[in-house]
Amino acid sequence: LADLAALQQLAINYMHPEIGVKTTDGAAYGRNYFSRPSAGSDEYSNDYDQNEYKAVLEDATALKQLAIDYLHPEKVVTVTDSTVFGRNYYSRPSAEPYETLDEVMDRKVILADASALKQLAVDYMYPEIGVTTSDGTAFGRNFFTRPSSEPSKTMDEVEVQTMVLEDAAALKELAVHYTHPELPVKTTDPFACCRNFFNHCVCAPDDVEQEKEWPSILADAAALKHLAIDHFYPECSIKVVDGTLFGRNYFTRGSSPEMESEYELVERDAVLEDAASLKSYAVHYLHPERTVIATDSTCCG
Numbered sequence: 001l002a003d004l005a006a007l008q009q010l011a012i013n014y015m016h017p018e019i020g021v022k023t024t025d026g027a028a029y030g031r032n033y034f035s036r037p038s039a040g041s042d043e044y045s046n047d048y049d050q051n052e053y054k055a056v057l058e059d060a061t062a063l064k065q066l067a068i069d070y071l072h073p074e075k076v077v078t079v080t081d082s083t084v085f086g087r088n089y090y091s092r093p094s095a096e097p098y099e100t101l102d103e104v105m106d107r108k109v110i111l112a113d114a115s116a117l118k119q120l121a122v123d124y125m126y127p128e129i130g131v132t133t134s135d136g137t138a139f140g141r142n143f144f145t146r147p148s149s150e151p152s153k154t155m156d157e158v159e160v161q162t163m164v165l166e167d168a169a170a171l172k173e174l175a176v177h178y179t180h181p182e183l184p185v186k187t188t189d190p191f192a193c194c195r196n197f198f199n200h201c202v203c204a205p206d207d208v209e210q211e212k213e214w215p216s217i218l219a220d221a222a223a224l225k226h227l228a229i230d231h232f233y234p235e236c237s238i239k240v241v242d243g244t245l246f247g248r249n250y251f252t253r254g255s256s257p258e259m260e261s262e263y264e265l266v267e268r269d270a271v272l273e274d275a276a277s278l279k280s281y282a283v284h285y286l287h288p289e290r291t292v293i294a295t296d297s298t299c300c301g
Helices: 002-015 047-071 101-125 155-179 208-232 262-286
Strands: none
């Protein structure tokens, strides 16, 4: 076990060199393997090689910075020298004209047309967005209800449309009442009152035999529901409020028939112990970082 722990530590040190060396000995110290006086000459021992090495690293750093500036032009130029300033390359006085005045005017007209087309497309696709204006004197009227608009529907069509919408609303209300009988009836009339249809005074008397059968049917339905719950949820324990009731296990009662012989019980226990031992070995093999747990205080390793 000690050798395994040492090998594990060496593997961690090899795979994760960035982890520092930890020690509790205040007198312990170390030195750099590469810069120790007794170290052999490396490939950058002379001054020429060291200068070349530094030049290569500086070129790599400069290329990296150029690549960042090229791929991320949105990043601003940062400098710590307060006397440094710059000017726009395209708008400097000495810059060559790359657009004529006619081209500038045409470009402004094209951009204005594109902006207007975009606004029209937004107004067409999103008619629910209100019209916004900063002019307090601006006003508008409805195109369809203005006095000078042409009649789009006759009076008969308007009346038929109103009747159809009312019928659809009534059918929707009836459908809601049918599918959701648990919803209460709402009314704004304080004088409105109602009575139960089944127990009002003028209702026809029910059959006496039916009234006697009704409680027994409900009791049978409740018992069937309880049996169904016990069948589908065997994990639910049996609840009882009678302290004198008790029960026994059906399979382990004294009068139960013998289901397994003594030999089968012993074999089953041996199989379960082997399976538990194999599982423990598999866990130890797959998770070597777990410590060994023992309940014997005299054990050492």
